[in-house]
Amino acid sequence: MTESKTGIKSLEDCLEKYIPKDELKEVKRILYGRSDERSLELPEETRKLAENINLELKGYSIPAASEELRKPRIVRIGAIQNAIVLPTTDPLDKQRDALYKRISEIIKVASTANVNIVCMQECWTMPFGFCTREKYPWCEFAEDAETGPTTSLLKKLAKAYNMVIVSSILERDSNHGDTIWNTTVVISNRGNYIGKHRKNHIPRVGDFNESTYYHEGNTGHPVFETDFGRIAINICYGRHHPQNWMMFGLNGAEIVFNPSATEGDLSEHLWGIEARNAAVANSYFTVAINRVGTEVYDHEFTSANGKPAHNDFGPFYGSSYVAAPNGHRTPGLSRTSDGLLITEVDLNLCRQVKDFWGFRMTQRLDVYAESFGKVNKLGYKPQVIRENDTDQEL
Numbered sequence: 001m002t003e004s005k006t007g008i009k010s011l012e013d014c015l016e017k018y019i020p021k022d023e024l025k026e027v028k029r030i031l032y033g034r035s036d037e038r039s040l041e042l043p044e045e046t047r048k049l050a051e052n053i054n055l056e057l058k059g060y061s062i063p064a065a066s067e068e069l070r071k072p073r074i075v076r077i078g079a080i081q082n083a084i085v086l087p088t089t090d091p092l093d094k095q096r097d098a099l100y101k102r103i104s105e106i107i108k109v110a111s112t113a114n115v116n117i118v119c120m121q122e123c124w125t126m127p128f129g130f131c132t133r134e135k136y137p138w139c140e141f142a143e144d145a146e147t148g149p150t151t152s153l154l155k156k157l158a159k160a161y162n163m164v165i166v167s168s169i170l171e172r173d174s175n176h177g178d179t180i181w182n183t184t185v186v187i188s189n190r191g192n193y194i195g196k197h198r199k200n201h202i203p204r205v206g207d208f209n210e211s212t213y214y215h216e217g218n219t220g221h222p223v224f225e226t227d228f229g230r231i232a233i234n235i236c237y238g239r240h241h242p243q244n245w246m247m248f249g250l251n252g253a254e255i256v257f258n259p260s261a262t263e264g265d266l267s268e269h270l271w272g273i274e275a276r277n278a279a280v281a282n283s284y285f286t287v288a289i290n291r292v293g294t295e296v297y298d299h300e301f302t303s304a305n306g307k308p309a310h311n312d313f314g315p316f317y318g319s320s321y322v323a324a325p326n327g328h329r330t331p332g333l334s335r336t337s338d339g340l341l342i343t344e345v346d347l348n349l350c351r352q353v354k355d356f357w358g359f360r361m362t363q364r365l366d367v368y369a370e371s372f373g374k375v376n377k378l379g380y381k382p383q384v385i386r387e388n389d390t391d392q393e394l
Contacts, residue, residue, distance in 0.1 A: 033328035056339035060330040064346035073347035078110040078118035082338040083293030111161035116228040119166035122259040131207040142172035159191025168259040184233040199235040221247035236260040249282030276323035292318040325353040
């Protein structure tokens with residue numbers, strides 16, 4: 001288990017180390033919405049398997065109030081964060097096979113804890129080579145979303161473990177001129193391909209100039225009905241766009257996954273805010289997942305930001321967590337290590353929060369829609385009123 005430059009493995013590690021126990025509960029209440037973390041008791045088999053493969057394992061629960069007319073809707077969610085296994089200069093098939101092996105091992109750990117839905121980080125089958133803006137070899141990782149080797153592997157695991165698997169890949173669409181997309185595939189617990197969603201928002205920030213490879217997605221805001229609830233995927237950069245989160249909620253999502261690859265100086269101060277705020281604003285659970293490690297590439301690259309050319313990309317800071325519609329959240333995984341976060345939630349909480357806060361009842365979609373229509377027209381002028389726009393009586 002490696003540490004960051006500052007030696008901080010996680011925010012929680014700091015809190016436990018330096019804050020007196022009698023104050024720590026109050027600090028956690030302020031930071032996480034609850035003083036009791038509600039740690040989830042996981043099977044000994046799960047813990048041993050995780051230890052054997054050097055995997056950080058954490059488990060928490062987020063309950064709902066008991067109801068008289070509805071039974072609890074308990075779902076166990078697994079979030080996987082990991083570093084690449086082999087150097088970026090190794091043969092591509094060996095890099096991918098090593099990641100297949102690693103993720104298969106982690107999914108097996110999740111299965112022993114009866115996880116119902118598991119999601120990996122963005123483009124988990126490969127290094128995040130988009131920073132280099134070199135088409136090859138990275139485009140070779142692109143594959144068919146429905147019949148490619150990654151989906152074929154995961155369909156077997158999903159069926160074997162009775163688990164819905166959410167898998168973020170680099171997609172090649174051979175039906176439309178071999179175009180490439182940043183895509184997440186949803187596989188049912190019966191091992192069937194349900195569908196896919198393509199990344200709606202593409203960053204052009206620093207080393208994240210991904211429009212070299214793919215453009216904004218064309219699949220809208222789909223919500224996938226599964227045996228364990230209605231799920232959606234807001235891929236990476238989409239978390240910066242509140243409207244993107246909102247549309248998944250309007251389409252009925254109860255859990256929205258955010259598979260990401262983002263690094264320290266760029267976004268770490270935003271990480272704990274955006275997915276949690278989306279959970280509150282849209283009355284659903286969010287699952288924020290980020291990879292770990294620093295990836296080193298063969299050729300130097302720059303980002304036209306005045307900084308020297310470099311070979312390394314990262315560090316990605318992990319810190320994956322789950323947030324609830326009432327604003328509560330779990331502690332995060334490590335900033336530096338492969339990890340599996342298991343969170344047991346009661347989906348009844350989604351409707352309970354809607355009833356309590358009334359956000360859906362008080363929102364003004366008609367007003368927003370009218371304003372959006374105006375803003376999108378050529379010649380639009382912002383609705384700004386200035387002092388000299390009106391006559392004032394003395």
